[in-house]
Amino acid sequence: MKTALDCIPCFTRQALDAARMVSTEASVHEDVARRVLALAAEMDFAQPPPVVGRDIHRIIRAVTGVVDPYRDIKERFTRFALSLYPSLAERVANSDDRLETAVRLAIAGNVIDLGVESDITEEAIERGVEEMLSGRIAGAALEAFRERVAEASDILYIADNAGEIVFDRLLIEELQPTPVTVVVRGHPVINDATRADAEAAGLDGRVEIIDNGSDAPGTVLTDISPECRRRFDRADLVIAKGQGNYETLSEVDREVFFLLKAKCPVIADDIGCETGSIVVAKRGAERPQAAGPLE
Amino acid sequence: MKTALDCIPCFTRQALDAARMVSTEASVHEDVARRVLALAAEMDFAQPPPVVGRDIHRIIRAVTGVVDPYRDIKERFTRFALSLYPSLAERVANSDDRLETAVRLAIAGNVIDLGVESDITEEAIERGVEEMLSGRIAGAALEAFRERVAEASDILYIADNAGEIVFDRLLIEELQPTPVTVVVRGHPVINDATRADAEAAGLDGRVEIIDNGSDAPGTVLTDISPECRRRFDRADLVIAKGQGNYETLSEVDREVFFLLKAKCPVIADDIGCETGSIVVAKRGAERPQAAGPLE
Numbered sequence: 264m265k266t267a268l269d270c271i272p273c274f275t276r277q278a279l280d281a282a283r284m285v286s287t288e289a290s291v292h293e294d295v296a297r298r299v300l301a302l303a304a305e306m307d308f309a310q311p312p313p314v315v316g317r318d319i320h321r322i323i324r325a326v327t328g329v330v331d332p333y334r335d336i337k338e339r340f341t342r343f344a345l346s347l348y349p350s351l352a353e354r355v356a357n358s359d360d361r362l363e364t365a366v367r368l369a370i371a372g373n374v375i376d377l378g379v380e381s382d383i384t385e386e387a388i389e390r391g392v393e394e395m396l397s398g399r400i401a402g403a404a405l406e407a408f409r410e411r412v413a414e415a416s417d418i419l420y421i422a423d424n425a426g427e428i429v430f431d432r433l434l435i436e437e438l439q440p441t442p443v444t445v446v447v448r449g450h451p452v453i454n455d456a457t458r459a460d461a462e463a464a465g466l467d468g469r470v471e472i473i474d475n476g477s478d479a480p481g482t483v484l485t486d487i488s489p490e491c492r493r494r495f496d497r498a499d500l501v502i503a504k505g506q507g508n509y510e511t512l513s514e515v516d517r518e519v520f521f522l523l524k525a526k527c528p529v530i531a532d533d534i535g536c537e538t539g540s541i542v543v544a545k546r547g548a549e550r551p552q553a554a555g556p557l558e
Numbered sequence: 559m560k561t562a563l564d565c566i567p568c569f570t571r572q573a574l575d576a577a578r579m580v581s582t583e584a585s586v587h588e589d590v591a592r593r594v595l596a597l598a599a600e601m602d603f604a605q606p607p608p609v610v611g612r613d614i615h616r617i618i619r620a621v622t623g624v625v626d627p628y629r630d631i632k633e634r635f636t637r638f639a640l641s642l643y644p645s646l647a648e649r650v651a652n653s654d655d656r657l658e659t660a661v662r663l664a665i666a667g668n669v670i671d672l673g674v675e676s677d678i679t680e681e682a683i684e685r686g687v688e689e690m691l692s693g694r695i696a697g698a699a700l701e702a703f704r705e706r707v708a709e710a711s712d713i714l715y716i717a718d719n720a721g722e723i724v725f726d727r728l729l730i731e732e733l734q735p736t737p738v739t740v741v742v743r744g745h746p747v748i749n750d751a752t753r754a755d756a757e758a759a760g761l762d763g764r765v766e767i768i769d770n771g772s773d774a775p776g777t778v779l780t781d782i783s784p785e786c787r788r789r790f791d792r793a794d795l796v797i798a799k800g801q802g803n804y805e806t807l808s809e810v811d812r813e814v815f816f817l818l819k820a821k822c823p824v825i826a827d828d829i830g831c832e833t834g835s836i837v838v839a840k841r842g843a844e845r846p847q848a849a850g851p852l853e
Contacts (some may be wrong), residue, residue, distance in 0.1 A: 268591050296563050297599050306594035308588065454760050548815050553691035 264510045266308045266315055267529045273379070274303060274312075277453070277544075278319050280381045284336070285329040298322045311510040312529075313481025316378065320452045321478065331451035332354045333425075340375050340426025340454065343385050344484040348429055348465075351392070355433055362394070362409060368541075370522050370541050371395035372430025373423060373505050377454040378480055379526045388426075392532060393523070401536035402544035408520050412438060412498045419498035420470075421446045421482055421512075423505030423523075425460035431504060432464055433523075444471045444494060449487075450478035455507070481507030484515060506530050509544075518547040559805045561603045561748075562824045563609055568674070569598060572748070573614050575676045575789030579631070580624040593617045606805040607824075608776025611673065615747045616773065626746035628672060628720075635670050635721025635749065636758045639678050643724055644689070644761075650728055659691070659705060660729040665817050665836050666690035667725025668718060669798050672749040673775055674821040683721075689836075690819070696831035697839030703815050706795045707733060715765075715794035716777055716807075717742045718818075719748075720755035726799060727759055731818075739766045739789060744782075745773035750802070776802035779810060801825050804839075813842040 275296070282295035299319050306315050324330060331337075351368055358364035374391035375383055412418075420435060420443050424429045428447075435443050445466055449457045456464075461472045476488030482503065484492060495501060501519045503512050509521045509530065521544045525531040531538040570591070573819075577590035594614050601610050619625060646663055653659035669686035670678055707713075715730060715738050717723045723740075730738050740761055743750045751759075756767045771783030777798065779787060790796060798807050798816045804816045804825065816839045820826040826833040 268587055269571075271574070271591060271595070275570060276564075276567045279566070292563055293603065296566060300566065300595050300599035304592050304599060416679045 264311050264513050264530075264533055266306070266310060266312045268308070268356050269529050270312045270315070271303055273314060273527070274319055275299060276322060276381065277316070277378060278305050280377065281320065281323045281453070282327065285323070285327045285332040291327060294325050294518050295323055298326065306490045310481070311481060311509045313479045313511050314483055314486075316481070316507070317452065317477075317479035317483070317486075320480070332341055333451065333454040336377065337425035337454050337456075338463070340383075340388075340424075341429060341460060343371065343388065344375070344429030344537075345465070346427045347389075347392070348432070351430070351433055351435075354396075355437065362412065363405065365410070365437040366405065366522060367400075367541065368392065369397045369431050369504065370436040370524055370543075372427035373522070373526075374522045375424050375426040375454070375461050376505065376524075377424075378507065378528060379505045391524070397430050398541050401423060401525070401540040402521070402534065402542040404520060404545040405543045407545055408543055412518070413520075415441050415500035417441075417501065418443045418500045419446060419494055420444065421501065421503040421508050422456045422461065423508060425456045425463075426454070427504065428456045428466065429464040430462055432466055433471075434502075435466070435470060439469075442471075444473060444498070446482070446491060446494070447472060447474050447481070448478065449476035452478050452480045464465075479507075479511070481511035513546045514548060518545060520545050559606050559808050559825075559828055561601070561605060561607045563603070564824050565607050565610070566598055568822070569610060569614055570594060570609070571676065572673060573618060575672065576618045576627045576644060576748070577622065578616065580618070580622045580627040586622060590621050592619055593621065606778070606808050608774045608802045609778055609781075611776070611802070612774035612778070612781075614773075615775070624630070628746065628749040631672070632749050632751075632755055633721035633758070635678075635683075635719075636724060636755060638683065638726035639667065639670070639721040640760070642684075642687070643727070646725070646728055647731075649691075650732065657707065657732050658700065660732040661700065661703070661817060661838060662690045662695075662836065663687065664722075664726050664729040664799065665819055665838075667722035668817070668819045668821075670719050670721040670749070671800065671819075671821060672719075673802065679779060686819070693836050695838050696820070696835040697816070697829065697837040699815060699840035700838045702840055703838055706813075706815065707736075710736050710795035712736075712793050713738045713795045713797065714741060714789055715739065716770075716796065716803050717751045717756065720751045720758075721749070722799065723756055723761065724759040725749045727761055727764075730761070730765060730795075737766075737787040739768060739793070741777070741786060742767060742769050743773065743775070744769045744771035747773050747775045750775050750852075774802075774806070776806035778806050804829075808841045810842060813817065813840060815840050 278299040475491040477486040573594040770786040772781040
């Protein structure tokens with residue numbers, strides 16, 4: 264997905280949010296703002312938004328010297344999501360359709376996205392859970408997803424944000440005992456989940472966790488590690504969470520299932536749904552790519 | 559008032575809005591966006607937002623060749639406001655406190671501000687009228703305003719937007735028979751009122767209309783015509799409508815009464831009120847400047 268001009272106000276807001284998280288110095292905020300504006304003036308709009316996001320957050324790290332501005336807030340969301348986890352797991356266990364309930368809860372976790380909003384409250388997350396459990400699902404791919412899950416033997420689950428990944432655990436546990444590999448970002452960017460966040464979510468030891476080697480808030484295939492790319496090509500089911508992964512993978516040459524809340528009008532327009540929709544969408548080839556033998 | 563870094567996302571959105579109003583060409587939108595970003599990267603944040611706004615809208619005019627992108631929408635708002643005018647005038651006439659009701663309705667007109675929102679519906683304007691008539695007034699200057707109006711002999715009324723100026727007419731009619739001079743922008747910028755908009759609002763022949771000679775969406779004292787500046791210094795009561803006039807005049811060295819809806823957090827923070835507040839605020843010297851004789 265290309266970057267829309269409407270993404271620009273969001274990039275500038277995101278840059279300010281991050282600058283303010285790491286410094287109280289007005290001069291640092293201004294320096295970040297000016298450099299991000301200069302970058303944005305020259306940006307390649309043919310690239311998806313996470314490529315621009317990646318470059319913006321590189322600037323923020325360079326100016327501030329802070330590698331992970333969102334660390335504290337990621338830990339806060341992880342703690343909060345873990346406090347909800349037992350009751351959510353119970354809701355999955357007691358539901359008539361465990362897979363659908365787990366899908367909806369995984370999407371509820373996608374509310375925790377500081378790329379789109381400057382601040383997210385615990386109340387908003389709890390409200391998100393109730394909304395996602397009862398709302399209509401857009402994207403029309405839930406039944407196709409169910410079929411693929413039933414026949415899959417090697418699932419790649421591309422995670423999105425810290426805290427959200429606790430909600431993903433509910434779905435991952437429904438996908439098992441089929442082997443699930445969870446992909447996280449290679450470096451901190453916004454509040455995206457890294458290996459540390461996946462481990463804090465309790466996924467360590469339950470699934471294989473691989474990091475993609477990239478610092479983009481999405482999955483840029485030209486940017487990820489060769490190993491991650493191989494796993495992406497070979498998995499017989501790829502599940503990608505959240506907007507950043509949709510923006511970078513919706514047009515790639517293999518089948519991918521996208522689970523997300525469409526939080527901004529640019530994404531909603533691309534998907535063909537209303538802003539705020541609960542989305543289970545399928546993109547790419549009708550069948551997974553033929554998998555060659557592992558080396 | 560200085561420009562806040564938080565104004566940047568708003569500037570970029572405003573530029574896009576304007577570019578889209580005058581052209582359906584994606585390349586024109588992109589060209590405007592890039593130039594505005596490059597300008598913003600170098601901007602002087604010590605200047606008030608309307609100075610940056612002025613420069614942005616100069617770029618839009620230069621790129622598109624369109625002098626008044628908002629002309630159609632200004633005419634639409636003027637027509638709509640005129641359709642409301644008879645019933646609003648009746649509400650003023652039937653109210654216990656005509657001046658306060660007229661002040662509240664003038665502020666209701668300030669909802670019509672495309673500097674802050676991309677789109678404003680007729681329903682939002684009607685809702686604004688009811689909200690402004692019943693809500694609490696922030697800024698604590700209504701009684702001081704009432705006193706100044708009672709003793710004024712030369713009122714300068716600095717208008718803000720097209721359509722809004724129809725609402726201003728309700729207040730201007732309450733201020734009369736004291737002579738009122740209405741100041742409009744010298745050139746079209748966003749949906750700010752120019753002489754044509756003041757005339758279309760029915761003010762022609764009822765008051766003196768002067769334009770300020772400037773193309774800023776506010777009142778930049780170093781930018782306005784000498785005649786307008788003289789009138790500003792000499793008037794014994796200056797009323798300034800809307801955010802752009804507040805941003806440019808709140809720190810000048812004379813008493814000014816500001817009537818506006820605080821539509822964004824940056825303004826609300828400066829005023830010391832909640833976003834969305836109905837504001838009647840006084841700034842500047844306690845008494846009007848001593849007026850020298852007119853030449």
